[in-house]
Amino acid sequence: MISLSDLPLRxxxxxxxxxxxxxxxxxxxxxxxxxxxxxxxxIRHEMAAAIVSAAGSLNRYPDREALGLRGDLAAYLGHGLAAENIWAANGSNEVMAHLLTAFGGPGRTVLTFTPTYSMYPEYARNTCTGYVTVPRNDDYTLDAKLVLDAITKHQPTVVLITTPNNPTGTTVDLDTIEAILEGSDVLLVVDEAYQEFSSGPSALELLERHPRLIVSRTMSKAFALAGGRVGYFAAAPAIVDACRIVRLPYHLSAQTQVIARVALAHSDEMLAQVRSLAAEARSFEDWARGRGYEVIDSQANFSLIGRFPDRHRVWQDLLDRGILIRETGPAGFLRVSAGTPEEMALLRSALDEIDPTLEGRAS
Incomplete structure (x- = not known):
């Protein structure tokens, strides 16, 4: 048997x-x-019917430009956008891979600010793009000076800013984003994967004035379509055209396209739980503060709590009780996704069962 070490791996x-x-x-x-x-x-029945209809032509390749889906996404976003402003791919992961394939690569750098999404370094690695990070402020926010100073120092081609940020849930205001755009000539990707859960404005408002701005979104979170694998961005048509050059042929299946279009046709219903999930996360954070935990202010559908001297032990203790959360983010913190009221009640009860003197609950 051949092993990985026997292969000419990069x-x-x-x-x-x-x-x-x-x-x-x-x-x-x-x-x-x-x-x-x-x-x-x-909606599931309508999705199934759409797949059955699409199956009648599965012997043919799907629309490689996904123009119908891109048009529907533009209509959903508004702001005067059209299909030529939208790029769609298999989750925001492939969107980011396309962007760094087109605008990164050997000799180029992507800059972001930690802590942030754990996949970013892998996008850079896979596209042979230099990856540079700079720490966020102590409260996990960003300001224009911090970002512009980092741009001056590291000379990136692409800058990634996540708002609300994963895993902290903190946001970046539009004045800061606009100051960064006005003070540099980078391609600025504002990753808004959790924007629907936030009460703040979207960077989409800045697109018309700033042709180097890219606003990335996903249907995995708010749209409850994680299994559908649809991510997308809005930008100037020239940026979309760059991604068209590097995409694999027919990268979005016919099934993916029709499922996403059904979801968008019912966006009000698909997004009906967004506000309740955000409220569930804020309620859990209030509960955690009342129990003495340190909590990061979040505007997403997740919460970051700590600090635990041994967070893995807390993670395992919860898993032993049938509750799976995420061991990620700054040292000593754990991230909790908002669930149903029943799930959050089980989590609270489980945390109360864990001895705080052993697990490091903040005093």
């Missing part, structure tokens, strides 16, 4: 492990920021 991949949060069969899954409410039976 040197920078030697010793690397595949990315992936644990996928475990447990009663309460609160680790990957999914929407816990699936599409309604009526």
């Amino acid at each position: 040197a920078d991949l030697v010793g690397q492990e595949p990315y992936g949060a644990p996928q475990l069969e447990v009663p309460v899954v609160l680790n990957v920021n999914e929407n816990p409410y699936p599409p309604s039976p009526a």
Whole structure:
């Protein structure tokens, strides 16, 4: 049998492990920021009918430009956008891979600010793009001076700013984003994967004035379509055209396209739980503060709590009780996705069962 060490693997991949949060069969899954409410039976039937219809031409390749889906996404976003402003791919992961394939690569750098989304370094690695990070402020926010100073120092081609930020849930205001755009000539990707859960404005408001701005979104979270694998961005048509150059042919299946279009046609219903999930997360944070935990102010559908001297032990103790959360973020913190009221009640009860003197609850 041949082993991985016998193969001519790229040197920078030697010793690397595949990315992936644990996928475990447990009663309460609160680790990957999914929407816990699936599409309604009526929408599922409509999705099934759309797939049956699409199956009549599965012997043919799908629309490689996904123009119908891109048009629907533009209509959903508003702001005068059209299909030529939208790019769609298999989750925001492939969107980011396309962007760094087109605008990164050997001799180029992508800059971001930590702590942030754990996949960013892998996008850079896979596209042979230099990856540079700068710490956020102590409260996990960003300001224009911090970002512009980092741009001057590191000379990136692409800058990634996540708002609300994963894993902290903190946001970046539009004045800061606009100051960064006005003070540099980088391609600025504002990753708004959790924007629907936030009460703040979207960077989409700045697109018309700033042709180097890219606003990335996903249908995995708020739309409860994680299994559908649809991510997208809005930007100037020239940026979309760059991604068209590097995409694989027919990268979005016919099934993916029709499922996403059904979801968008029922966006009000698909997004019906957004406010309740945000409220559930804020309620859990209030509860955690009342128990003495340190809590980061979040505007997403997840919460970051700590500080634990041994966070892995807390994670394991919860898992032993059938509750899966995420061991990620700054040292000593754990991230909790908002679940149903019943799931959050089970989590609170489990945390109360854990001895705080052993698990490091903040005083």
